[in-house]
Amino acid sequence: MKKDLPTLIFNGKCLSMVDGIEYDWIVVTDEKISDAGSGDEYKKYLQKADTIIDAKGGTVLPGFIDSHFHVVQAALNSRSLDLSKARSFRDIGALVSEAAKASPKKNIRGIGLDAQNLKEARLPDRTVIDKYCKDAPVFINSVEYQTSVLNTYALLYYKIPFTLEGIDFDENQVPTGIITHYANVLLRENVLRSIPNSTRMETVNEFLDSVVQKGITTVNAMEGGRLYCDKDAEFIYESTGKLAIDIALFYSTMDIMKIKEMQLSRIGGCLYVDGTFGARTSALSFEYNDCPGNVGGLNFTQKEMNQFVRECYANKLQLALYTIGDRAIEQALTAHEYALDKTGNTGLRHRLEHVELPTLDHIRRAKKLGLVFSMSPTYEYIWGGPDKLYHERLGENYKRTNPFNQIIREGVVICGGSDCDVTPADPLLGIHSAVNHPVEAHRVSVYEAIKMFTCNGAYSIFEEEKKGTLEVGKLADMVILDRDILSTKANKIKDIKVMTTIKSGRILYNKLS
Amino acid sequence: MLSINMLGQVNISYNGVSIADRLSTKLVAMICLLVLNSDREMSRERLSAYLWPDSDEEAARYNMRYNLWKVKKLIPSDAKGQSFILVSKDSCRINQQYKFQCDKLCIDSYDSHGQKSIEKLLQLKELFKGDFLEGFYLKNCNEFNEIILFERVVCQTKHIEIMKQLAQLYEEEDRSEEELQILHEMTAMEPYNENFACRILSIYKKTGNRAAAINYYKEFESKLRRELNIAPNNDLKLLYREVTEDPCGKEDGYPNKVTGEKKKLVIKSRCMKDVDYFWAAEVVGALLRDADQKYLMELNLNYILDLSYIQNELLLSYEKHVSKEHREVGQVPAVRIVNAFLKFLSHACAIYKLDIHIDNFGDMDSSSAKILKHIEACASGSIHICK
Numbered sequence: 001m002k003k004d005l006p007t008l009i010f011n012g013k014c015l016s017m018v019d020g021i022e023y024d025w026i027v028v029t030d031e032k033i034s035d036a037g038s039g040d041e042y043k044k045y046l047q048k049a050d051t052i053i054d055a056k057g058g059t060v061l062p063g064f065i066d067s068h069f070h071v072v073q074a075a076l077n078s079r080s081l082d083l084s085k086a087r088s089f090r091d092i093g094a095l096v097s098e099a100a101k102a103s104p105k106k107n108i109r110g111i112g113l114d115a116q117n118l119k120e121a122r123l124p125d126r127t128v129i130d131k132y133c134k135d136a137p138v139f140i141n142s143v144e145y146q147t148s149v150l151n152t153y154a155l156l157y158y159k160i161p162f163t164l165e166g167i168d169f170d171e172n173q174v175p176t177g178i179i180t181h182y183a184n185v186l187l188r189e190n191v192l193r194s195i196p197n198s199t200r201m202e203t204v205n206e207f208l209d210s211v212v213q214k215g216i217t218t219v220n221a222m223e224g225g226r227l228y229c230d231k232d233a234e235f236i237y238e239s240t241g242k243l244a245i246d247i248a249l250f251y252s253t254m255d256i257m258k259i260k261e262m263q264l265s266r267i268g269g270c271l272y273v274d275g276t277f278g279a280r281t282s283a284l285s286f287e288y289n290d291c292p293g294n295v296g297g298l299n300f301t302q303k304e305m306n307q308f309v310r311e312c313y314a315n316k317l318q319l320a321l322y323t324i325g326d327r328a329i330e331q332a333l334t335a336h337e338y339a340l341d342k343t344g345n346t347g348l349r350h351r352l353e354h355v356e357l358p359t360l361d362h363i364r365r366a367k368k369l370g371l372v373f374s375m376s377p378t379y380e381y382i383w384g385g386p387d388k389l390y391h392e393r394l395g396e397n398y399k400r401t402n403p404f405n406q407i408i409r410e411g412v413v414i415c416g417g418s419d420c421d422v423t424p425a426d427p428l429l430g431i432h433s434a435v436n437h438p439v440e441a442h443r444v445s446v447y448e449a450i451k452m453f454t455c456n457g458a459y460s461i462f463e464e465e466k467k468g469t470l471e472v473g474k475l476a477d478m479v480i481l482d483r484d485i486l487s488t489k490a491n492k493i494k495d496i497k498v499m500t501t502i503k504s505g506r507i508l509y510n511k512l513s
Numbered sequence: 514m515l516s517i518n519m520l521g522q523v524n525i526s527y528n529g530v531s532i533a534d535r536l537s538t539k540l541v542a543m544i545c546l547l548v549l550n551s552d553r554e555m556s557r558e559r560l561s562a563y564l565w566p567d568s569d570e571e572a573a574r575y576n577m578r579y580n581l582w583k584v585k586k587l588i589p590s591d592a593k594g595q596s597f598i599l600v601s602k603d604s605c606r607i608n609q610q611y612k613f614q615c616d617k618l619c620i621d622s623y624d625s626h627g628q629k630s631i632e633k634l635l636q637l638k639e640l641f642k643g644d645f646l647e648g649f650y651l652k653n654c655n656e657f658n659e660i661i662l663f664e665r666v667v668c669q670t671k672h673i674e675i676m677k678q679l680a681q682l683y684e685e686e687d688r689s690e691e692e693l694q695i696l697h698e699m700t701a702m703e704p705y706n707e708n709f710a711c712r713i714l715s716i717y718k719k720t721g722n723r724a725a726a727i728n729y730y731k732e733f734e735s736k737l738r739r740e741l742n743i744a745p746n747n748d749l750k751l752l753y754r755e756v757t758e759d760p761c762g763k764e765d766g767y768p769n770k771v772t773g774e775k776k777k778l779v780i781k782s783r784c785m786k787d788v789d790y791f792w793a794a795e796v797v798g799a800l801l802r803d804a805d806q807k808y809l810m811e812l813n814l815n816y817i818l819d820l821s822y823i824q825n826e827l828l829l830s831y832e833k834h835v836s837k838e839h840r841e842v843g844q845v846p847a848v849r850i851v852n853a854f855l856k857f858l859s860h861a862c863a864i865y866k867l868d869i870h871i872d873n874f875g876d877m878d879s880s881s882a883k884i885l886k887h888i889e890a891c892a893s894g895s896i897h898i899c900k
Binding site for chain 2: 127134135152153157161162163165167172173174185209230250253254270272299300314
């Protein structure tokens with residue numbers, strides 16, 4: 001809706017993210033930035049402005065762009081029972097009982113359960129869950145969604161194909177409720193498909209409120225594909241323009257025809273070239289430190305990968321491939337080199353998602369290919385450094401993960417994402433993590449870290465002409481912080497609060513008077 | 514007659530009239546337990562433990578008495594005066610003299626190693642109207658719920674076994690359509706089963722339904738990729754390659770063993786006396802105009818390139834639909850042009866019935882005339898030449 005009177009933001013430290021230019025004030029008219037400047041010139045707008053926001057010396061930035069985000073699953077999970085902190089069957093039971101009490105006879109979906117954290121060192125079976133809930137279906141997802149645990153009610157309630165691979169049986173040939181492999185894929189698909197889109201819309205809207213409070217105005221939604229649900233991707237596709245913030249859909253499918261029919265310009269997102277460090281399935285060039293003999297695995301042959309990447313090039317689709325380990329990165333780069341050689345198509349800004357363990361050679365080849373690295377700095381905050389997961393899995397190779405500084409120095413563009421809800425939807429935590437990388441040599445400046453979540457994010461989805469910087473004529477996607485981020489101590493960046501979020505000129509969140 | 518259906522929504526009827534709505538869940542459960550143990554007596558104590566595990570002894574005994582009385586009341590004696598359930602002081606059981614029908618007992622009588630006819634297997638297949646005791650769950654009756662789980666596993670396993678045997682018999686009798694139907698139903702139950710997919714592909718190959726084979730493989734491959742992130746196994750890939758490289762299961766000549774419905778295509782062509790291969794090029798051009806170009810481009814690239822020597826439209830179509838990358842087309846020997854043309858026609862004939870009209874036959878160039886002679890000698894049912 002058109003608004004004649006402008007909004008004035010003054011007394012701010014407005015980082016345009018263009019050539020280090022800063023402003024003191026910005027004026028927004030309708031959905032765009034209409035003026036910006038320094039000193040007292042803003043006063044001419046005091047009488048005209050409909051809304052005046054005093055930034056109180058806080059930093060004003062372009063709205064954050066989160067480049068790797070599972071919108072629908074994160075939203076659904078936000079309403080699920082979080083079992084990530086459970087340390088025993090008793091803990092699980094207490095949480096399940098509480099949920100059952102709070103919403104009697106309603107389905108309970110638990111998420112984030114990690115057998116490694118449990119003192120029993122295994123997942124509970126149906127008889128354990130039955131002790132705490134017998135009159136509603138309980139469907140628990142392991143932290144990586146590879147295993148589901150059901151109580152007896154749920155085993156009978158959901159259509160379980162007991163003849164499929166992945167059903168665990170006890171000595172009496174009765175299913176234990178632990179479901180893996182093919183059966184788990186089908187179960188998840190059935191359960192997720194059964195969620196009506198009205199519920200998706202309600203849940204996503206509610207969840208996006210919390211996202212907006214973190215200053216995010218655009219997300220790259222990685223939807224559909226294995227372990228998720230194609231219905232999520234279709235929902236996001238149909239919801240374009242109906243949600244509070246901009247959503248750029250990355251449909252994790254290999255069905256190029258479908259993507260063409262949907263007239264999407266990009267494909268992939270979570271197309272798994274390999275797995276995760278956590279599950280020791282990322283493809284490494286060395287053995288896992290805590291699992292000798294295991295080097296992880298690739299999900300494609302080089303030939304298959306070459307063929308698919310070439311088809312993406314031929315169809316001029318931007319491709320985002322999920323790569324974690326160095327062998328996966330190698331395979332993806334080889335396929336890109338092959339496809340470029342065969343088609344000659346350039347300028348598509350293909351992306352590697354996560355790309356956690358690149359070598360210097362990988363980085364240089366990626367630069368030549370014009371690839372963008374879509375990375376999640378918060379991984380380092382949670383799992384990086386000595387005595388944490390990466391050290392446990394990779395040994396001394398933990399010092400090689402996420403070398404942001406080296407990548408930037410070599411000229412590869414990094415866009416930042418949270419991989420929400422694997423890590424929290426919080427770009428300031430992402431910026432903090434990139435600036436405070438546990439390995440000093442990989443740390444980047446605050447300015448470079450901000451670029452990951454603003455202008456670089458826009459570049460990675462071909463939207464740099466309309467967003468990602470604070471410039472006259474650009475969309476008024478902005479965030480106001482409670483202090484000056486550039487003069488904040490590095491170890492305090494995560495404590496910075498978002499005070500205001502503006503999306504296309506509309507104030508979606510405001511804590512400033 | 515009494516009829517008890519435990520597969521799908523439970524239904525108990527007498528002389529075609531449902532009495533299920535007059536039976537409590539526990540009563541239905543009790544009948545099911547007795548039927549599942551119809552060849553033996555069950556102690557009242559055991560039944561109580563299944564159905565009223567939390568009740569004290571007296572309450573459980575009362576519940577048992579009441580429900581047995583209720584069965585007697587609702588399920589009449591048969592013509593010979595026999596009661597459905599025989600009750601004694603400590604136990605009870607189904608009266609084996611009482612005539613009744615039960616889907617679960619029929620399924621249990623199935624022996625996968627025994628001799629079976631298609632008719633018998635079809636009858637059994639019809640019994641699977643859903644899961645065992647669908648929608649059933651008794652809170653706190655852990656042992657009973659475990660029986661449901663166990664029987665569901667048994668029934669699903671038998672269901673698949675019956676379908677497999679049926680498919681096998683259809684194959685032996687060369688009833689491909691029915692075999693295909695059964696295999697598709699099996700795939701719906703086990704969507705990632707590559708053995709089933711292999712058999713489906715083999716049938717399409719055998720019956721010359723190449724387009725269906727290609728579509729099916731592509732869909733299956735995409736499903737595996739999308740949902741499991743794996744590629745089809747080598748057997749399946751190999752079979753697919755055979756299908757794509759040899760559409761009719763024959764190296765030479767034209768398809769004559771095609772049962773799939775083919776679309777009729779009328780091709781109008783002209784001749785030019787002094788221009789080599791003019792008529793052949795006309796036919797290729799007309800096919801590119803009127804047939805499914807994407808399908809035509811599935812022909813081996815080497816043939817396409819050879820044939821493009823006489824019809825450049827072919828190369829343009831390949832670049833449009835497949836790739837701009839291909840080797841240079843240099844001078845092509847006559848024998849390769851002829852061979853490529855025949856392969857191209859054979860490929861088209863896998864899905865089309867061609868009606869080729871030749872306008873000025875008398876002006877046909879000599880190379881095309883020789884090709885035409887060869888085609889007529891092959892006497893394919895899929896090509897009709899009208900001069």
